[in-house]
Amino acid sequence: MPDPVPNSLPNSLPRTLRQVGARDRALVARSASLPASPADALLRTLSRSANKGRLWWTVAAALATRKGAPRRGALRGLAAVAGASVAANLIAKPLFPRRRPAAELVPEPRRLVKRPTSSSFPSGHAASAAAFVTSVAMEAPSLGLALAPAGAAVSYSRMHTGVHWPSDIGAGMLIGVAAALATRHWWPLHPDTPARTAHRAHAPVMRDGEDMLAVVNPGSGDAANDPTDQVRYAWPKATLLYPDPGSDIRTQLETEIRRADGRVRALGVAGGDGTVAAVASVAADYDLPLALIPAGTLNHFARDVGVRAMRDADAATEAGSAVGIDLGEVEVSGAGATSRRWFVNTASLGGYPEMVRLREKIQQRHPKWPAAVIALIRTLRRARPLRVQLEGKPMTLWMIFVGNGTYAPRGFGPSRRPALDTGLLDVRFLRADLPYSRARFVLAVLTNTLTTSHVYRQVDLPSLDVELLDGNRRLATDGEVGPLGRRFRFHSRPSALTIYRLPDR
Incomplete structure (x- = not known):
């Protein structure tokens, strides 16, 4: 049985680290003794898919299509993967050179066609997996729990395919978790709750959007998702106004308000922050309450206000529930x-x-x-x-x-x-x-x-x-x-x- 730690390692390594070799060999032998099954091909494919973090980039792209915590988790996860990769591959591997397990330790059908040649300690795949899953869990615990089996499978696949010792994987996972936690130093977590305001405000109950003038901007956010259907569902009796590219939204709104001759009791808007800001300025000037449906890319204002989707806006207008908030001028x-x-x-x-x-x-x-x-x-x-x-x-x-x-x-x-x-x-x-x-x-x-x-x-x-x-x-x-x-x-x-x-x- 080859020694997993080359003779070039310093003799001053702690005794507990030298003892890891026996445990590593025993665990690898136990994994190698598992009977052949379809899981062998699956784990081999999963291990290759995680090369250079490609698997986690794909998952992040899917999560980024969902606003709020999933998107934040994806961005935090990619930042943590980058940090974990640097720590594991560029710092730890050169400092702690270790020979990888011999190929013959695992059955041939499990082996990777192209075996890595870098130091075995620590596992970069395990570091990236732990970094991404931990980061997503910090923003969206349920999503992190759902991704945990995939992260564990990627980490175990490195031992199953015979390219890492168990201690390599354990060290990599610790590095990944540390990298995820380190992102909080630059990007603190915050509760996914609306911003506070102590100012309650009076606003009329808007049954089905009657007497409401609503601006709908199909060009906000994803051009393929026109928010018109959402507005029609929430406020079927509202008068809809679409921005004219050749005119200012404020001018359009003011013209319609004057034409209505006092029959407009509230303004609505479905669009991004730029559209919302234009409509909000008219609402403030004419002392009209504003209802909004977030339909932009980031929707910072809607997130702070606490309106995350059409159902929130619909419920608030039906209840006549409103608050007073500050504006910048x-x-x-x-x-x-x-x-x-x-x-x-x-x-x-x-x-x-x-x-x-x-x-x-x-x-x-x-x-x-x-x-x-x-x-x-x-x-x-x-x-x-x-x-x-x-x-x-x-x-x-x-x-x-x-x-x-x-x-x-x-x-x-x-x-x-x-x-x-x-x-x-x-x-x-x-x-x-x-x-x-x-x-x-x-x-x-x-x-x-x-x-x-x-x-x-x-x-x-x-x-x-x-x-x-x-x-x-x-x-x-x-x-x-x-x-x-x-x-x-x-x-x-x-x-x-x-x-x-x-x-x-």
Whole structure:
């Protein structure tokens, strides 16, 4: 029987690690003695399918088609697989070289045609499997439980096919679990619950959407899923309005409201955050309650409000249940004109507006997500700093982020709001007047130390005044490119919007 640990390993290895060899040999022998069965071919195929994480990329693609926890689990899982692969294959294997089990230890029909030649310790396949399954379970426990048998089968297949010792697999699984838990350092878990608001609001009961004017945007999210059927099911008596590409949604809505001469008692919207923001601005201006059906790609606003699907919107309008939430407002001055915009999520100056414009151009030839990645890379390479007066103080910045309400987490990647009635703006900016500011920013993101970084700042303010010193720039609000301006006055407007939502459970 060949020794699983080559003589080149240091003699100073702990005694407990040297004893693993006997247990490994016994377990491999027991596995090899199992009678032949159809499971042999299945495990061999499963083992090959997990090469380079292909199996988990496929599962992640399937999970990503479902919004909410499944999609977050898929993204967290891929991040954990990447970390586990680096730790197992690039760090642990060179540090702990170990000979793989001899091929003759297992029956020939079970053996892989192409045996790996890298160190046996630890198992990269087991690390990736444990990383992905654990990550999904952190976001969606039921899905993680459903994937656990697949992860266990992939891990066991490495011993069944004779390319790993059991201790390799155990160590790989520990690395995978650690990688999944480590993602919480940069991407904290949060309860999948609506944001809080203490402001109850009066809104009329809307039986079948009677006296409701609803905007339906078939171009939001997946172009193949037209939300018209959902709107018709929830509000069969509502008047539907489709965005005219040659006209502004606000103008269309205001024209229809005036034409109805007081008969519109509520507005509805089925679309993404950009469409929702436009309709919400009209609802706030005309003091009308808003009902929404999430039909976009990310639906950040609907998620924070607590409306996850059509049934939530239908139930809330039928019950006349609503809350008051804050809106962000910005006055844009420049080129001799002043305009005002509401925003439900975020506004920004700097590279983001340019990225949105470039993404829309690239999207004419490529799908939305690849277009967004290409646009982001190009924008970061071409970014130029902003010389501004920030609350009267001269500064040079790479970008300014303004959130409607206080966002979490406090570091990089603000993604949710614990509350919708803070009366504050979440202001974040990246300084460009310090040496190597972009490199220091990236380093702080990787080490999760942004809250103590000198190049990145986050403050909560009821208002913010920004004046550009180098001409006009475009503002982006809720992912849509806005007007050119030189001076931008941001304000939080407490309880400016009444929105239908079921009471907190």
